[in-house]
Amino acid sequence: xxxxxxxxxxxxxxxxxxxxxxxxxxxxxxxxxxxxxxxxxxxxxxxxxxxxxxxxxxxxxxxxxxxxxxxxxxxxxxxxxxxxxxxxxxxxxxxxxxxxxxxxxxxxxxxxxxxxxxxxxxxxxxxxxxxxxxxxxxxxxxxxxxxxxxxxxxxxxxxxxxxxxxxxxxxxxxxxxxxxxxxxxxxxxxxxxxxxxxxxxxxxxxxxxxxxxxxxxxxxxxxxxxxxxxxxxxxxxxxxxxxxxxxxxxxxxxxxxxxxxxxxxxxxxxxxxxxxxxxxxxxxxxxxxxxxxxxxxxxxxxxxxxxxxxxxxxxxxxxxxxxxxxxxxxxxxxxxxxxxxxxxxxxxxxxxxxxxxxxxxxxxxxxxxxxxxxxxxxxxxxxxxxxxxxxxxxxxxxxxxxxxxxxxxxxxxxxxxxxxxxxxxxxxxxxxxxxxxxxxxxxxxxxxxxxxxxxxxxxxxxxxxxxxxxxxxxxxxxxxxxxxxxxxxxxxxxxxxxxxxxxxxxxxxxxxxxxxxxxxxxxxxxxxxxxxxxxxxxxxxxxxxxxxxxxxxxxxxxxxxxxxxxxxxxxxxxxxxxxxxxxxxxxxxxxxxxxxxxxxxxxxxxxxxxxxxxxxxxxxxxxx
Amino acid sequence: xxxxxxxxxxxxxxxxxxxxxxxxxxxxxxxxxxxxxxxxxxxxxxxxxxxxxxxxxxxxxxxxxxxxxxxxxxxxxxxxxxxxxxxxxxxxxxxxxxxxxxxxxxx
Numbered sequence: 001x002x003x004x005x006x007x008x009x010x011x012x013x014x015x016x017x018x019x020x021x022x023x024x025x026x027x028x029x030x031x032x033x034x035x036x037x038x039x040x041x042x043x044x045x046x047x048x049x050x051x052x053x054x055x056x057x058x059x060x061x062x063x064x065x066x067x068x069x070x071x072x073x074x075x076x077x078x079x080x081x082x083x084x085x086x087x088x089x090x091x092x093x094x095x096x097x098x099x100x101x102x103x104x105x106x107x108x109x110x111x112x113x114x115x116x117x118x119x120x121x122x123x124x125x126x127x128x129x130x131x132x133x134x135x136x137x138x139x140x141x142x143x144x145x146x147x148x149x150x151x152x153x154x155x156x157x158x159x160x161x162x163x164x165x166x167x168x169x170x171x172x173x174x175x176x177x178x179x180x181x182x183x184x185x186x187x188x189x190x191x192x193x194x195x196x197x198x199x200x201x202x203x204x205x206x207x208x209x210x211x212x213x214x215x216x217x218x219x220x221x222x223x224x225x226x227x228x229x230x231x232x233x234x235x236x237x238x239x240x241x242x243x244x245x246x247x248x249x250x251x252x253x254x255x256x257x258x259x260x261x262x263x264x265x266x267x268x269x270x271x272x273x274x275x276x277x278x279x280x281x282x283x284x285x286x287x288x289x290x291x292x293x294x295x296x297x298x299x300x301x302x303x304x305x306x307x308x309x310x311x312x313x314x315x316x317x318x319x320x321x322x323x324x325x326x327x328x329x330x331x332x333x334x335x336x337x338x339x340x341x342x343x344x345x346x347x348x349x350x351x352x353x354x355x356x357x358x359x360x361x362x363x364x365x366x367x368x369x370x371x372x373x374x375x376x377x378x379x380x381x382x383x384x385x386x387x388x389x390x391x392x393x394x395x396x397x398x399x400x401x402x403x404x405x406x407x408x409x410x411x412x413x414x415x416x417x418x419x420x421x422x423x424x425x426x427x428x429x430x431x432x433x434x435x436x437x438x439x440x441x442x443x444x445x446x447x448x449x450x451x452x453x454x455x456x457x458x459x460x461x462x463x464x465x466x467x468x469x470x471x472x473x474x475x476x477x478x479x480x481x482x483x484x485x486x487x488x489x490x491x492x493x494x495x496x497x498x499x500x501x502x503x504x505x506x507x508x509x510x511x512x513x514x515x516x517x518x519x520x521x522x523x524x525x526x527x528x529x530x531x532x533x534x535x536x537x538x539x540x541x542x543x544x545x546x547x548x549x550x551x552x553x554x555x556x557x558x559x560x561x562x563x564x565x566x567x568x569x570x571x572x573x574x575x576x577x578x579x580x581x582x583x584x585x586x587x588x589x590x591x592x593x594x595x596x597x598x599x600x601x602x603x604x605x606x607x608x609x610x611x612x613x614x615x616x617x618x619x620x621x622x623x624x
Numbered sequence: 625x626x627x628x629x630x631x632x633x634x635x636x637x638x639x640x641x642x643x644x645x646x647x648x649x650x651x652x653x654x655x656x657x658x659x660x661x662x663x664x665x666x667x668x669x670x671x672x673x674x675x676x677x678x679x680x681x682x683x684x685x686x687x688x689x690x691x692x693x694x695x696x697x698x699x700x701x702x703x704x705x706x707x708x709x710x711x712x713x714x715x716x717x718x719x720x721x722x723x724x725x726x727x728x729x730x731x
Contacts, residue, residue, distance in 0.1 A: 003711025004666045006640060006650060012665040038640040039668060144708040
């Protein structure tokens with residue numbers, strides 16, 4: 001017979017109508033599932049009492065699939081078929097993972113939108129691998145809760161882009177889970193802490209997981225969580241500390257380059273040593289390799305802290321950026337929440353304490369806090385809480401900037417990333433050519449400066465603009481993003497009132513092409529992008545002055561003698577040559593020189609038009 | 625006679641109330657619904673009503689409304705573990721038959 005749980009007053013479920021909902025922390029290294037039982041969020045353990053499920057999936061030759069501890073153990077013996085850290089590959093192309101490819105022993109191949117892994121059971125996408133992890137957690141949850149789940153809240157790093165979020169949703173669907181909501185990991189941690197401690201103020205969530213680092217600035221007030229800013233590093237985590245230690249062990253042991261199997265074993269050993277050093281001052285390594293060589297050394301906590309100091313420092317850069325985005329100084333942060341098993345490392349806690357000038361909060365288990373928060377959120381979304389408690393909502397931020405394409409394939413950002421939802425922003429644009437009566441709008445998402453590097457969301461046209469000289473029309477473009485992340489963009493010509501608009505769902509209906517396009521975005525190209533932007537801007541400007549001059553020549557060419565005319569034609573040709581080049585400074589200098597070369601012509605045109613305007617009028621007719 | 629908790633159930637209830645941070649005790653009740661006519665109610669108690677009967681069982685306050693007590697008289701609430709699942713079970717001597725799942729019953 002079914003076992004009952006204690007409900008909140010007045011919230012006893014109808015028989016056969018249990019709304020069993022779970023929160024899932026789908027981590028790079030470990031995953032957890034939690035649920036609210038008897039009014040308290042708890043992680044659901046497996047038969048051996050372990051809450052954490054290693055995020056490892058092993059494909060066996062006989063067609064069976066193993067997830068968790070067993071698969072983790074097989075890492076050393078069957079590295080190509082025991083897939084670890086698959087979260088790093090979610091929604092990623094082969095190009096995106098070039099930096100980890102060398103240290104990952106997998107057989108990659110590129111696929112549409114996302115890379116694939118060749119295993120003994122054929123080619124698997126990261127979505128399929130993740131689905132196996134989620135399936136294992138679903139089975140565990142259903143066994144623990146005694147029935148099928150109505151849904152799950154799954155957490156993702158705050159800076160996951162839409163392709164990665166969509167891939168996570170796809171994995172859940174494959175695993176037979178209904179996703180109630182994807183929740184940002186730091187927000188989930190804040191839910192767990194915010195409810196338990198009900199403390200108001202601005203908090204930083206420092207989340208160093210197995211493979212991702214995520215820093216979020218959250219404001220808790222009146223039970224409402226608002227994400228002020230997020231930043232992070234998608235390729236920095238506890239794994240990197242393991243790897244650094246592994247490299248140090250190789251150096252110190254002075255052994256030949258290890259085989260794939262030995263490398264795996266040493267990596268696992270490195271992880272063990274790292275964990276041991278959290279509670280002990282030193283840890284021994286005594287390992288006989290397959291090659292017969294013996295690795296026998298001792299690593300102390302201080303040595304480990306020294307060799308990974310640069311990694312700890314690397315986490316502080318996103319911390320500074322997130323603070324800057326939120327317009328805050330470290331002193332304004334009321335508390336720092338530590339999330340992720342890696343934050344147990346004493347030297348990380350020390351560095352964070354030093355940066356913020358206060359001891360970080362660690363009173364909830366850093367491994368479980370995200371899953372617990374997700375479970376609380378799932379409980380609310382499944383309708384298991386009393387009305388009066390229901391009014392806490394999560395304000396979210398847009399993860400990537402939204403903007404419009406402008407001349408030269410440049411992106412004009414209208415809504416900057418990290419803006420809290422809902423939001424409305426308007427900006428005025430104008431026409432580029434004389435007599436222009438229509439304008440095409442291209443809505444894009446991303447941080448890059450060029451349209452080609454951002455994700456295309458939608459296109460629409462505004463027609464019926466009254467003919468005016470270039471730059472005279474005022475077209476007001478309004479971006480609105482509602483609380484569900486639904487974007488609408490409208491454009492309105494201010495003098496005539498003509499209007500056009502488009503609705504976009506940034507998270508849905510992505511084609512593979514769009515995902516692939518979006519994956520190109522990223523911040524690592526910031527420097528190149530600025531150069532390209534400067535170049536395009538000067539190219540557009542050069543084009544504009546050439547066009548204006550040619551129009552003037554067609555109209556008032558008679559004001560010039562043949563020599564002057566030839567000089568200006570030559571100047572135009574020269575600017576065209578410069579424009580085709582790639583040096584934005586040269587184009588800028590060229591435009592300035594061109595302006596000087598046409599000064600005399602412009603002055604004559606001015607005189608001429610004044611003469612024409614005044615012809616036939618007496619001086620006293622004019623009000624001067 | 626009233627309604628009692630097993631020692632194990634009382635320990636878990638006390639623990640849950642402590643973690644919840646508030647609560648007077650636990651409410652046991654029945655409501656008329658489900659495939660066999662009635663269903664159990666098991667809830668935390670923040671406020672009691674005038675007509676409520678309060679029993680003390682291993683230090684935990686057990687609240688039952690008089691209408692429900694007619695169907696619950698002599699019931700012991702137990703806490704059991706079945707595989708990964710764990711939760712409360714009503715051992716109710718009044719039950720004549722129950723649906724296959726045991727979530728609702730008849731007297």
